[in-house]
Amino acid sequence: MANTNTTPSTNKIETNGSRQLKRMKMLIKEPYLLAIIIIIFVSLFVFSIYPIYQVFKITVVNDEGLLDLSLIVETFTSSFFLKTLWNSIQLGILSAIFGTIIGFIFAYAVTRTEMKGKKFFNLVALLPIISPPFVIALSVILLFGRNGIISNGLFGFDDSNVYGLRSLVFIQTLGFFPIAYLNLKGVLEAIDSSVEDAALNLGASRWKVFRTITLPLAVPGILSSLLLVFIKAIEDFGNPMVIAGEYQTLAVQAYLQITGMYDLRAGSFYAVALLLPSLTAYFIQKYWINKKSYVTVTGKPTQARMKINEKHIVLPLFIFCGLITGAVLLIYGTVLWGAFVKVWGVDNTLTLDNFKYTFTLGFDSVQNSLLLSALSTPITAILGMIIAFLIIRKQFIGKKLMEASSMLAFAVPGTVIGIGYILAFNQKPLLLTGTALILIIAFTFRNITVGIEAGTNSLRQVDPSIEEASTNLGASSFTTFRKISLPLMKSALFSGLVYSFVRSMTSISAVIFLISVNWNLLTVTILSQVEDASLGAAAAYCIILIVIILIVIGLLEFFVNYLSSSKRRSYR
Amino acid sequence: MTNVSAPIKTHSVDVKLSNLLKIFPTHDGSEDFYAVNEIELDIKAGELVTLLGPSGCGKTTTLRMLAGFELPTSGSIHIGADNVTNVPPNKRNVAMVFQSYALFPHLSVFENIAYGLKINNVPKGEVIDRTFKVISLMHLEEFKDRLPSQLSGGQQQRVALARAIVTEPRVLLFDEPLSNLDAKLREYMRDELRKIQQRLGITSLYVTHDQTEAMAISDKVVIMNHGKIQQADNPIDIYTRPNNHFVAGFMGKANFLHGVVKDVKDKKAIINILGQTISVSVNDKVKLSENGPVDCVTRPEFWELSEEGKFNGEITRVIYLGNHVEYEVALGDETITMMDFEHYKHGIKQEGERIKLHLKEECVSLLPPRKEYVKEGLV
Numbered sequence: 001m002a003n004t005n006t007t008p009s010t011n012k013i014e015t016n017g018s019r020q021l022k023r024m025k026m027l028i029k030e031p032y033l034l035a036i037i038i039i040i041f042v043s044l045f046v047f048s049i050y051p052i053y054q055v056f057k058i059t060v061v062n063d064e065g066l067l068d069l070s071l072i073v074e075t076f077t078s079s080f081f082l083k084t085l086w087n088s089i090q091l092g093i094l095s096a097i098f099g100t101i102i103g104f105i106f107a108y109a110v111t112r113t114e115m116k117g118k119k120f121f122n123l124v125a126l127l128p129i130i131s132p133p134f135v136i137a138l139s140v141i142l143l144f145g146r147n148g149i150i151s152n153g154l155f156g157f158d159d160s161n162v163y164g165l166r167s168l169v170f171i172q173t174l175g176f177f178p179i180a181y182l183n184l185k186g187v188l189e190a191i192d193s194s195v196e197d198a199a200l201n202l203g204a205s206r207w208k209v210f211r212t213i214t215l216p217l218a219v220p221g222i223l224s225s226l227l228l229v230f231i232k233a234i235e236d237f238g239n240p241m242v243i244a245g246e247y248q249t250l251a252v253q254a255y256l257q258i259t260g261m262y263d264l265r266a267g268s269f270y271a272v273a274l275l276l277p278s279l280t281a282y283f284i285q286k287y288w289i290n291k292k293s294y295v296t297v298t299g300k301p302t303q304a305r306m307k308i309n310e311k312h313i314v315l316p317l318f319i320f321c322g323l324i325t326g327a328v329l330l331i332y333g334t335v336l337w338g339a340f341v342k343v344w345g346v347d348n349t350l351t352l353d354n355f356k357y358t359f360t361l362g363f364d365s366v367q368n369s370l371l372l373s374a375l376s377t378p379i380t381a382i383l384g385m386i387i388a389f390l391i392i393r394k395q396f397i398g399k400k401l402m403e404a405s406s407m408l409a410f411a412v413p414g415t416v417i418g419i420g421y422i423l424a425f426n427q428k429p430l431l432l433t434g435t436a437l438i439l440i441i442a443f444t445f446r447n448i449t450v451g452i453e454a455g456t457n458s459l460r461q462v463d464p465s466i467e468e469a470s471t472n473l474g475a476s477s478f479t480t481f482r483k484i485s486l487p488l489m490k491s492a493l494f495s496g497l498v499y500s501f502v503r504s505m506t507s508i509s510a511v512i513f514l515i516s517v518n519w520n521l522l523t524v525t526i527l528s529q530v531e532d533a534s535l536g537a538a539a540a541y542c543i544i545l546i547v548i549i550l551i552v553i554g555l556l557e558f559f560v561n562y563l564s565s566s567k568r569r570s571y572r
Numbered sequence: 573m574t575n576v577s578a579p580i581k582t583h584s585v586d587v588k589l590s591n592l593l594k595i596f597p598t599h600d601g602s603e604d605f606y607a608v609n610e611i612e613l614d615i616k617a618g619e620l621v622t623l624l625g626p627s628g629c630g631k632t633t634t635l636r637m638l639a640g641f642e643l644p645t646s647g648s649i650h651i652g653a654d655n656v657t658n659v660p661p662n663k664r665n666v667a668m669v670f671q672s673y674a675l676f677p678h679l680s681v682f683e684n685i686a687y688g689l690k691i692n693n694v695p696k697g698e699v700i701d702r703t704f705k706v707i708s709l710m711h712l713e714e715f716k717d718r719l720p721s722q723l724s725g726g727q728q729q730r731v732a733l734a735r736a737i738v739t740e741p742r743v744l745l746f747d748e749p750l751s752n753l754d755a756k757l758r759e760y761m762r763d764e765l766r767k768i769q770q771r772l773g774i775t776s777l778y779v780t781h782d783q784t785e786a787m788a789i790s791d792k793v794v795i796m797n798h799g800k801i802q803q804a805d806n807p808i809d810i811y812t813r814p815n816n817h818f819v820a821g822f823m824g825k826a827n828f829l830h831g832v833v834k835d836v837k838d839k840k841a842i843i844n845i846l847g848q849t850i851s852v853s854v855n856d857k858v859k860l861s862e863n864g865p866v867d868c869v870t871r872p873e874f875w876e877l878s879e880e881g882k883f884n885g886e887i888t889r890v891i892y893l894g895n896h897v898e899y900e901v902a903l904g905d906e907t908i909t910m911m912d913f914e915h916y917k918h919g920i921k922q923e924g925e926r927i928k929l930h931l932k933e934e935c936v937s938l939l940p941p942r943k944e945y946v947k948e949g950l951v
Contacts, residue, residue: 465670465671465674466674466675466677468661468668468670469668469675469676469735470676471640471661472661472666472667473662473667473735474665474688474691474739475662475687487678
């Protein structure tokens with residue numbers, strides 16, 4: 001290379017090769033780092049890629065181990081399958097549109113106006129995120145079902161049919177609009193306020209500013225919200241299971257084929273059919289739309305935004321947000337009430353019987369959920385931070401592969417992961433089915449992306465020279481991560497912890513395949529109570545679940561703040 | 573600011589960069605970018621050497637290769653007797669003061685400074701001892717429990733320097749350390765940095781794009797452009813005996829005037845410029861031949877207003893700067909910039925005014941003519 005007389009092309013090849021070689025050499029000098037990278041690669045392969053591959057494989061390989069496409073041909077020509085596929089997609093599209101519209105209006109009202117009660121609206125909008133999604137379905141049955149307080153109690157219908165597409169769209173819109181809201185809130189907040197100010201300054205009206213500036217700049221956010229809600233809606237298992245009635249969806253069918261008909265191959269096929277649209281949507285969202293984002297992190301402090309205070313704008317927004325918030329509160333209030341009445345719609349006297357019943361029926365599933373979530377949460381969060389650190393700050397071969405495969409278990413529907421895990425881990429040397437370990441692993445690998453995203457976002461805002469300073473003073477990568485990067489990712493660590501705990505506690509679509517007699521989980525218990533029509537007990541369990549989540553979030557917040565403030569002496 | 577006795581031990585060593593090359597590949601696969609193009613540089617023990625040049629000239633890349641944050645494509649780096657070319661950055665014992673300071677935002681001033689010692693497993697008592705010594709050297713006592721965000725820019729700068737020197741590094745690196753300070757503070761900190769560096773006698777490499785800063789603090793200034801060293805000399809030689817047009821133009825202002833050599837004798841050259849004859853000392857930068865072309869470097873302060881001056885010109889632009897006035901003057905086909913430091917005596921001239929100028933011929937230095945002029949026959 002020192003020979004500059006070589007032609008540019010050969011020169012480049014040589015330098016590329018030697019650069020890779022040098023990187024490897026540097027890695028070998030840090031054995032911890034190298035070991036961690038290898039361990040992460042192996043575990044991502046075993047617990048994310050391999051199970052998903054198994055699901056694909058079983059749909060095209062028959063019991064004799066031969067390539068057999070008859071299942072695909074058969075299923076694709078069956079009108080039942082096509083109807084189910086269409087149902088799922090229809091449900092996804094409708095929920096995505098309604099959820100995104102509501103989410104956008106909420107986000108706009110909160111970020112751009114002086115509307116009163118913003119904090120309250122914000123808080124209520126988070127309720128559906130921290131509770132199991134089928135709480136809403138349960139509540140809708142309590143409200144509008146055969147013994148519903150509105151359908152029967154208020155209007156006296158005794159044959160109201162709450163099951164079907166309409167209820168499902170309503171439930172999923174209400175359950176998943178917070179995802180669109182949070183996403184769009186971030187986007188709207190990140191749009192530089194001076195851009196909108198400039199338009200106002202040039203003489204545009206509020207409406208003009210909204211139509212020509214705010215909305216176009218938010219388009220990437222809107223598209224990604226649509227896709228996120230779409231994915232959530234089609235892969236949702238709990239709500240359709242409870243309330244879909246005759247309206248069949250892919251996630252439910254995959255489960256019924258396996259547990260009802262003992263047909264693992266057909267079930268897998270339904271799961272794959274579910275996987276393709278959701279995975280496509282996820283990667284479009286991740287790589288195509290996010291690239292188009294106008295939002296840039298400059299690190300320059302932006303001045304406070306001038307908020308809209310005109311009555312004719314704020315009042316309609318306030319009423320709209322109030323109605324949605326009211327609906328959410330009604331839903332959760334109903335569950336709370338349902339947990340405390342004797343026989344819903346028949347004998348409305350208040351009682352603690354439901355809670356007593358949950359204790360006699362067994363508190364095992366509550367303990368299991370708590371224990372397994374508590375075990376997987378710190379692993380998930382720390383692993384997420386480590387992978388985030390590696391992806392943002394380190395150079396190594398296969399980095400892109402690590403990033404993509406760590407997202408895989410998050411992006412594919414829980415149903416696929418559940419089925420994949422039974423297929424992959426039902427024999428030695430990886431005989432895990434029926435154990436607690438398989439549940440912990442499923443939680444960890446399904447939730448790790450949340451930690452990685454939070455970690456990469458916060459690391460991008462940390463000046464790399466801070467870490468270089470540490471290296472420069474003699475710290476190894478490992479020490480730098482522990483002493484500098486991790487403390488600076490504190491808030492990301494917190495949200496990683498919270499999200500992975502909440503997602504573990506409330507997950508159902510994957511774990512319903514993995515539970516066993518010894519290791520039953522709370523969400524599955526609730527679902528079976530709903531199916532047995534013991535709605536009071538189901539409501540009581542839901543309340544217990546939500547209370548646990550709230551307590552743990554509080555504890556985590558206290559703990560993380562305590563950790564960082566205990567070392568801080570008072571200076572102000 | 574600094575205490576009289578220096579409590580920091582230092583290990584002064586030479587630094588040698590040999591044939592250092594750094595190529596960055598371009599993403600679109602077009603021609604590679606030669607960030608640093610085979611440079612040679614020796615830094616003597618205890619010297620402060622400045623890398624100076626426009627942005628993108630390779631100075632920061634050179635510094636980062638010495639720190640170990642970039643690996644050279646080829647060439648070698650020696651610190652003292654050790655070849656550190658492939659030593660990881662955390663094993664080099666070279667301390668860096670970062671442009672952004674890169675203080676650890678979650679650690680107090682004390683913890684920031686003690687960090688490097690703790691990392692290297694220095695016994696606890698010694699960590700406290702040494703950290704306090706540096707804190708008092710840098711006069712940071714009253715801030716030691718504060719977080720970086722509670723310090724002013726100048727204080728942060730001192731913490732960054734304290735953190736770098738506490739580990740008794742073999743080499744101290746500065747990456748434009750003063751660029752975030754306001755002009756007054758920058759001058760003050762510049763002198764403090766230099767004092768401490770000299771007292772400790774640490775071999776230092778300093779990167780800046782500010783020529784005054786480089787002049788003020790350096791034992792040796794290295795001017796870089798396009799990844800190559802243009803000149804490496806002490807500040808006086810850099811200014812008075814520039815190697816080429818780039819150096820002359822980058823270090824201060826320069827008017828280049830094209831002349832024709834008439835005669836050479838006794839180390840003096842007689843040169844025709846602008847229809848006049850001047851006598852200039854010969855240097856080793858250019859080979860002179862009779863009737864051959866040559867470029868004369870005339871700095872603005874080499875010109876003065878004088879009734880006896882040989883050169884007649886017309887003022888085309890006036891910039892009043894307080895302690896002096898800068899004029900642009902048309903001399904025939906050429907336009908030069910000159911400075912008048914005695915405007916209270918001469919009065920401030922107006923645009924369009926005709927003036928006579930004297931050139932201090934003894935200051936003028938010579939360079940080979942730029943190739944393009946030769947080609948275009950403009951000589």
